Amino acid sequence: MTNFQRKPKLSFWSIFNMSFGFLGIQFGFALQGGFMSRIFQTLGASQDSIPALWIAAPLTGLLVQPIIGYLSDRTWNVRWGRRKPFFLIGAVLSTITLFFLPNSPVLWVAAGCLWVLDASINITMEPFRALVADKLPDSQRSYGFVMQTLIIGIGTWVASNLPWLINQLGVSNEALPGVVPLSVKIAFGIGGVVFLLSVLYTIFTTSEYPPDDLEEFKKENEESKGLVKGMKEIGNSIGRMPKTMKLLGVIQFFSWFAFFAMWSLATPALTTHVFNAPAPVETAFDLTNEISKASFMQANKAYNDAADLVGSYMGMYGLSSMAFALLLTFYAAKKRINRKYIHMASLIAGGLGFISMYFIENPQNLICSFILIGISWGSILSMPYAMLSSAINPKKMGIYMGIFNMFIVIPQIIAATGGLNYLYQAIFGEAVINAMLLAGTSLIIGGLANFLITDQKVISHQAEDTEVLS
Template sequence: MKKRTLGFWEIWNMSFGFLGIQFGFALQGGFMSRIFQTLGAGKDDIPLLWIAAPLTGLLVQPIIGYFSDRTWHPRWGRRRPYFLIGAILSSLALFFVPYSSVIWMAAGFLWILDASINVSMEPFRALVADKLNESQRTYGFVVQTLIIGIGTWVASNLPWLVSQMGVSDSADVGVVPNSVKVAFAIGAFVFLLSILYTVFTTSEYPPEDMEEFERERKKKSSFVSDIINNVGNMPRTMKRLGVIQFFSWFAFFTMWSLANPALTEHVFKTPAPDKMEYNMSIQEEKEAFDIANTSFQKASNEVGSAMGVYGLSSMAFALLLVLYTSKRRINRKFVHMAALITGGVGFLLMNIVTPEQLKYCFILIGVSWGSILSMPYAMLSSSVDEKKMGMFMGLFNMFIVIPQIIAAVGGVNFISGLLGDEAINAMTVAGISLIIAGISNLLITNKSAITYQPS
């Protein structure tokens, strides 16, 4: 099918739902560890509590990709029904997660939240490939990244912002502060509203041959066998991109799960207090705990705010790419390699920065994040069968979730433990991993993946 060239605002409208998706991911990534610590989790327990996120992605994204490829509704299209269902469930989970009273409840909400976000996210990736011709795909994924950057920055600053507006950071032992509760409620509202905006402003192309589409859809086939067959026939470029994705997402999972304990302890010198070290029946001890806990919560706000800067710098990086790729082609491989190495340096610098300098580390990390959200998908979309775009986008998620699972079940604790007991060592591991990911771009040799070549 000949796809017409879309204007900026059409691409913006079809990508706008990612603002809400990123509100969900930024609040989850920036503050779930803080919630776990508030409820009493130790820093070594946190990665395993995070295992819900990659496991749900591993299960949900290929399934949603498979079924969205086989969906067509005259009014709602192929991908949009999944956006909407995921948005409703995600908004409910976002609202209730900070009201968790025990660790297992917070972990359960994380399962629900991440599964729901994945229901919305995977079809958004496929929609770009569905709607845009080959020459516009880099541009389309970069516009998505621009919106993601906006969402990351705003959402990461929400607890700090509502705290500045007078909402309390103090709370009883084991209770999440009101500043976090209000921030998550705002995130739930933005998530649903932004998805609805895309659903009602964006149309989708129908299948090129409806009769053939219906025959394929009704063909008796096993979902599991189809998945296994497509894994076995995975394009070589996709496998090589998988190596890059493995080290990239190992690094970012390490950041999301352990940046708060690492940076509050090493940079701000205000680790989460252990209530077992305080005798709560003695007033002075309780007051000392409350002071230490409030200091930790405020430092966590600052960490979240600093993390938000990576969304801002990824947005700036994406904007530069939008302006450039709207008129010219780029070498995706070398852009991605340079961006990942830049982010790796940002992680390594966390060992020596002051609280005031921390934002500069996240500026560098944002460059890599902006590239991670666009370049691999642009390279992948030039390397796979368009009729199976949803399926392959879902399978590509394996290279995102497997490294996170490995990190969660002890990988990051083991590797960082080789460097010592300090929490900041986890950020060093993230930096080294991201640099390896950057160098791994040298594996990509497919010319179409590296730079779109018009026929």
């Protein structure tokens, strides 16, 4: 496409095809988010050490995403395009790691695998975000990001229920001390296969637009070639970050702090507070004594049953986000939406969902909590990116999407390095369920922070059928 040429509106199936790879990405994220804490506890991690073990996820995102965004902005191949080579590399690495991770023999190996898995998922995910902005006119970007959220919701729900479903089919969720149950291992293997196949589907069904001016593109790449110049460009882009992007960063900070609290501590919090089935500590039992060993196995069985159900209930936030995204998809395809107020209301709903967990006595009522959380998740995965894409230079879409990830990973790093444990214990008390109260409070603050967004083009964009590239 030459400069000032128009981006045509794409059909439903074109947008679906370019978004389908997110099904696999979310299988990876949902299995990681729903079951890594369980794996850590099975391998001997204490409750308070779990957030620190999770630091791999945000740190790899902080390092990987801006670099991948920068590299994908500079990539063009007639056969493979701009973003698709990164889809493939990340998918292959993620699939291999998903097979290996639940078979980790000791805790440090599992923690190392989490570093590799998260880096690999990030290699795939960031270019997928940029692809929507590359391919769609501004008037369809809300629709495109919501479509991604719809597919993410399906992936979250299915992947979160996999260990429970596999157990229902007759595969045991029990194992010896320090061994991850077979049902979890099979779920991760299935996740690896789905990850690769879904990304390959997008690669083979989606084309990409070439750079506006290919000769100019090659010239600019040659002039800015080299590691030092690359790091300088990333630094300069951070320094020239648009005001709206910074304001969205405030909202992202509180949103992702809340979800990190859920991913890292929901399993110990809910198995203990709601199910009254905490993970048994192996050193508290004399496993050479048959009676003591039987008591450990009984407690371990209760914990694994509870953890299966926590994962299954957690899948409801994926199903809820899917339903919410489906409604937004139909609406955004026809009418203008107010991104700001939709995001605000959604985050507040999610905050109330987290807070409600503290008061639940019947585990089935967790479904309602996760439905509310799913509404906020559906918005988090679409509205900020739709607003951001209307505020940044299209030529730097990849690098800015990567830099935007800083506002996702910094709150998670703060949480993982002690902030989460300190804040929930200092504000609400030492019981781990109080981490969910902190998550709810954080999400509500994030919702109210939407009042900071004032740019009308970002809040609610309505365009002609095609957009002029600038």
